[in-house]
Amino acid sequence: MKRIVIFLTMIVAACTTPSYPSIDQPSTGSNTQKDRDIIAYIDERLETEYLWLDEVLEKKDGFNRNAAWNEYLGSSLSKLTTNGDDGYVNAKGQRVYYSYIREITSSLTRAEVKGLGVDMHTTIIWYDQENNYYAFIVEDVFVGSPAAEADIRRGDLIVKINDSYITPQNYVAFFNKIQVNGNSQSAKLQIYRRLGEGGEPETFNVSLTAAQFAECMVTHKEIIEGSKRVGYLVYTGFDTDSDEALLEALREFDEAGVEEVILDLRTNGGGAVVSAQKLASTLLALEDEGKVLCEVRRNPNNMMSRTSEEFPLLPSDVHLDLKHLTVIASNHTASASELMIMGLRGLDIPVTVVGATTNGKNCGMDVTRRTVGSTYLEYAPITFMCLDAKGFGDWGDGIQPDVDVKAIDPNYPLPYAPWGSQQDAALYAALESIGCTATAPTRALVGESYAPAATIAEPLIGMRLYPEGEE
Numbered sequence: 001m002k003r004i005v006i007f008l009t010m011i012v013a014a015c016t017t018p019s020y021p022s023i024d025q026p027s028t029g030s031n032t033q034k035d036r037d038i039i040a041y042i043d044e045r046l047e048t049e050y051l052w053l054d055e056v057l058e059k060k061d062g063f064n065r066n067a068a069w070n071e072y073l074g075s076s077l078s079k080l081t082t083n084g085d086d087g088y089v090n091a092k093g094q095r096v097y098y099s100y101i102r103e104i105t106s107s108l109t110r111a112e113v114k115g116l117g118v119d120m121h122t123t124i125i126w127y128d129q130e131n132n133y134y135a136f137i138v139e140d141v142f143v144g145s146p147a148a149e150a151d152i153r154r155g156d157l158i159v160k161i162n163d164s165y166i167t168p169q170n171y172v173a174f175f176n177k178i179q180v181n182g183n184s185q186s187a188k189l190q191i192y193r194r195l196g197e198g199g200e201p202e203t204f205n206v207s208l209t210a211a212q213f214a215e216c217m218v219t220h221k222e223i224i225e226g227s228k229r230v231g232y233l234v235y236t237g238f239d240t241d242s243d244e245a246l247l248e249a250l251r252e253f254d255e256a257g258v259e260e261v262i263l264d265l266r267t268n269g270g271g272a273v274v275s276a277q278k279l280a281s282t283l284l285a286l287e288d289e290g291k292v293l294c295e296v297r298r299n300p301n302n303m304m305s306r307t308s309e310e311f312p313l314l315p316s317d318v319h320l321d322l323k324h325l326t327v328i329a330s331n332h333t334a335s336a337s338e339l340m341i342m343g344l345r346g347l348d349i350p351v352t353v354v355g356a357t358t359n360g361k362n363c364g365m366d367v368t369r370r371t372v373g374s375t376y377l378e379y380a381p382i383t384f385m386c387l388d389a390k391g392f393g394d395w396g397d398g399i400q401p402d403v404d405v406k407a408i409d410p411n412y413p414l415p416y417a418p419w420g421s422q423q424d425a426a427l428y429a430a431l432e433s434i435g436c437t438a439t440a441p442t443r444a445l446v447g448e449s450y451a452p453a454a455t456i457a458e459p460l461i462g463m464r465l466y467p468e469g470e471e
């Protein structure tokens with residue numbers, strides 16, 4: 001089944017709710033006035049902007065307006081048959097929609113986060129199977145966060161929290177408590193590092209206190225000197241607040257005269273299409289300015305936005321003039337990340353994908369925020385499809401890798417080494433694919449030594465989730 005791309009085109013909506021008696025006034029029932037007011041907001045956008053709004057208009061009278069507001073969107077979408085690209089069927093056979101509405105708070109800007117700064121992989125592994133103990137794998141650590149200052153690294157295992165082992169009974173609560181957007185004000189963590197000082201495993205404790213930090217999506221950048229000079233950039237989300245950091249990294253590559261660029265998007269679920277524009281514009285040549293990277297198409301009857309919109313390459317003070325790009329990808333690579341690959345290919349720029357098949361999201365959403373009564377809401381129905389410069393948009397089943405990293409690491413993309421380490425199987429494979437000398441990853445470190453035990457529910461793929469703040 002084709003699945004969707006979620007681009008973050010944020011529109012801050014007015015706080016008033018118009019009256020549309022035919023659709024916005026629910027029938028009387030057991031739900032509250034709050035439910036009915038929020039349902040009016042949901043209906044308003046489904047009727048005027050949803051990509052499959054024609055079927056909404058045909059079937060809206062059958063929607064259950066007696067439902068609770070947080071159940072209404074899913075129950076309404078389930079009555080439609082033309083919206084197959086809005087979501088997927090999960091391993092349990094359940095239909096999951098990418099269109100969503102959720103309550104948020106608004107005390108911080110999107111770029112600001114208060115927490116410990118640890119981003120953990122959603123796959124939980126066995127640490128001590130005999131005693132039924134689990135471990136969390138550190139996926140990333142945000143620059144300037146308490147976790148970064150404590151020298152926690154990607155690939156570290158968290159094996160104890162506040163002197164307690166992680167078990168089947170407490171792992172969900174612990175994960176939600178200390179994850180980057182969790183509510184923990186402090187935590188004592190026991191860390192197991194498989195590749196410590198001198199190459200030997202080590203175990204140590206750190207105590208963290210929550211603090212405010214900028215959630216920069218440029219997680220790691222370096223120039224790798226080998227048989228070629230390679231710029232390596234880890235970019236975890238297409239977020240406009242990180243655009244300056246992104247451009248600064250590319251300026252450094254340009255000044256160093258890099259011959260190749262490896263763009264690591266394995267954890268990048270997407271974000272703002274304008275950030276993808278800026279990134280693509282810097283990667284290519286000056287004479288490419290103005291060429292169309294992509295086009296988005298909405299329903300011809302969309303009443304709120306242009307039904308067709310092109311995104312050309314922009315003027316930039318940096319032009320790497322690449323003739324080829326290497327992208328590290330995984331099943332978490334989605335949305336604007338996939339657009340980068342397909343958009344460049346549509347401009348006849350070869351892109352080598354190293355890793356695993358991408359998520360396969362080729363359509364997206366316009367996100368609005370509105371206060372309904374005392375409830376602050378973020379609402380994102382699917383509103384458009386994406387096409388490259390040649391009018392191609394059929395990557396809904398994911399983009400296949402040119403180099404399959406699972407041949408080296410069966411459990412890829414589970415993290416086991418810090419960013420930039422050539423013990424990272426994906427980076428090793430990417431360097432090898434462009435003919436740059438690299439050190440083969442140690443077999444004892446690759447993912448086959450992980451034994452998955454449980455999985456935390458995946459976040460919405462295709463956009464970063466910011467629990468607080470307006471765009």
